[in-house]
Amino acid sequence: MKILVSLAAVGVLFLVGLLGGTGTVPEAIFGVILPYAAVAVLLGGLAYRVLSWANAPVPFRITTTCGQEKSLPWIKQAKLDNPSSAAGVVGRMLLEVLCFRSLLRDVKARLLEGGKLVYGTSLWLWLGALAFHWSMLVILLRHLRLFTSPAPSWVGFLAKMDGFLDAGVPVFYITSVVFLAALAYLLLRRLLDPQVRYISLAEDYFLLFLLLGIGLSGFCLRHVAKTDVAAITELAAGLAQFRPALPASVAPLFFGHLFLVCVLAAYLPFSKVVHLAGVFLSPTRNLANNNRMARHVNPWDYPVKTHSYEAYENEWREKMKAAGVPVDKE
């Protein structure tokens, strides 16, 4: 049910986008107004999200330590998995964000017949997630050449590296395939792993279908329909320079692709995709484990009711004296 609703939603959205390209509605709506609106929602929404996290205080330093602490000088500290300095934290965060350090630890637990528990290294999720995120980043950067003319040289270099197989016309990009394959893996995993399927919400499927829709339509635009790139560049560059122009010869498929991208951008701040910013604010990872070295201040700390020594001694004084425990008041 969740799955079908999500798939149908993406399908309908795609059709709406196609419709935008067939001339039944003014193309300016799908080509200009919606992209601007989507980017505005994306930036505004994401800023709101990040500020709402950043404005909430961090009352306690609750680092999750994944290695040896800094203690005696002759004991080797795990400086990245249990950092005690700002540099260590930066290193830990870079490993987390760029290499998915924590996922790399993944092990699968299995209970065998006879009650033996075994743990097996499981790198598939790490590999799939890494392939998906990195290829998406490369694809996003490659798209920059549509917005700027001439494109920055590093974008050209990136595209060249990505297309080093040098097969097909136009050149086939590796990330196009990796992106779709990784998404397919993530989707299959969600569908076939009974535990992951059980925890999945409609949102999880919707995002996967949405990304698959974007990826597939993009793939078709490049390799199947072979759209007029010049026209799209004109549109994109116009948008980027706030001088929107609508070229005549853009295929409806492109509007389907663009509309799904707009939906993703506008939906992002309200979805789990905010983890792209949230990971930086995760207090178990972005704080140094230097709790005993430097005091962490809780900005909203307040006095609490405690049981004072005086009250304690008042209750037990005679017994304490009889037992030979020193007291403050005889």
Added chain:
Amino acid sequence: MAKPDEVAYYQREDLLKVDHHPPTTEWMETPVNFRPGSYIYPGKPKNLKILDLPNPREWAVADDDWKLPDNWREIIFEGMAERLKKYSSFRVFMDTCVRCGACADKCHFFIGGGDPKNMPVLRAELLRSVYRKDFTALGKVLGKLAGARELTVDVIKEWFYYFYQCTECRRCSVFCPLGIDTAEITMFARELLGLLGLYINWAIEPVANCYRFGNHLAIPPHGLVDTLDFMVDDIEEATGIKLEVPYNKKGAEVLFIPPSGDYVAAPGIYTCMGYMLMFHELGLDYTFSTYASEGGNFGLFTSHEMIKRLNAKIYAEAKRLGVRWILGGECGHMWRVLHQYMDTVNGPADFLEVPKSPITGTVFENARSSKVVHIMEFFADLIRHGKLKLDPSRNDHIRVTFHDSCNPARAMGILEEPRYVIRSVCNHFFEMPENTIREQTFCCGGGAGLGTDENMEMRLRGGLPRGNAVRYVQEKYGVNQLAAMCAIDRATLITVCDYWAPGVQVTGITELVANATVFRGEKKRTHNLRLEPIPGMEADEEGEENAHHE
């Protein structure tokens, strides 16, 4: 006929029939099954009253009516709103989960029980679903489709069941790519439940005791003196050394804070005897406090405010007695509080000095702000400097493994110090498999207030991964003792080992240290601190070399 709170009630074959496949009904439609043996009795009103907590009353988990306040929904919503404002962690952890499922099989309760709501991600969703409904735009509009649901009494009951089936061990947070910490989520959920007067007695009674007596076990000052006096007698019997125990001694250099579990129950008492013997041998100018007689802090399992209320006595007593620094004994969650919370909630400890070992001169720079040193840091430094005369062969009958306790491992990272100490005092040390130790260590199954007999089924299930790893080294290396520097471990792992790896005993590390130390003025050591004969060192008639060392 055994009852659900007795180990004998559970057949190993039955417990091992774990089905990790989720049920056919969706989790929101799957009601809680309050099965005896899998939940904990409610907090008694007298304990809530001692602590001025809301809604003290008699109630039972099996009752339909939990006697919630009339405006219970508002209380929860206001409580959530307040915490979302005060804790960045709460907001971030509610918003960023991508449900990748990496955490699913990292929880000992899920591994040993198979209940999908013990997958950390679903445990968090229990709370997140309510958050979505009332604090997010999409949840308000799309409802269930966005993973949102109404807050009902059944949801509250579900929270009570599952947030008291989390031991706040933080193992899942090691594996989470977003660093989401279920312990933090459980702490918030328990705080919210507390606003309605929903506590478990196994946590709130120790809290009430700790508040009034200074320790979880309600030992009054004269009771502590009696207790330690007994140990003094046993120490003399085992070693021939008669020692004095300093109480509330003003001007002592060091205030020593153990967990109170070490005062009363075996095997913790042997570690407590070890503390006293070692301090005596070192000539350490230290003192116990009858008022700050406990570093353990079940406030951690109750609310952030309660952490502060119970912890306050430690710095207050250090100040009153005029000590220079604080030494903490072998305890797990106590060390999460001492390490991650104490300086923040009750510091700054500017009236103390940066800890410096009077024996080696080592300055503990890593404790320069909070002024509190872990006893394994202290011992490791002593051994490194050759300040202890050790005869590890006295522990040769012991084949020991080391259980990293959750909080020292994942909220502190004290991994090498205890290993260094154990290797120095035992010739036969064996590690459990690498996925079950260090930062990936498994909980004993009874932490965070869950170590009570009425929760026996969950304790045995939750103890399965640890028990299984112990069994592995038992079969492979003949391991017969498990060392743990945590008072809860020393209480609960006895049950876990007896059940899953029978024949393996539980010990504290200081007990091993004291048994291996050659004390000045000791008599020939024929018995260890448990007053069991030491194999190979039995009293012999020939009167061979007497182990008197001057």
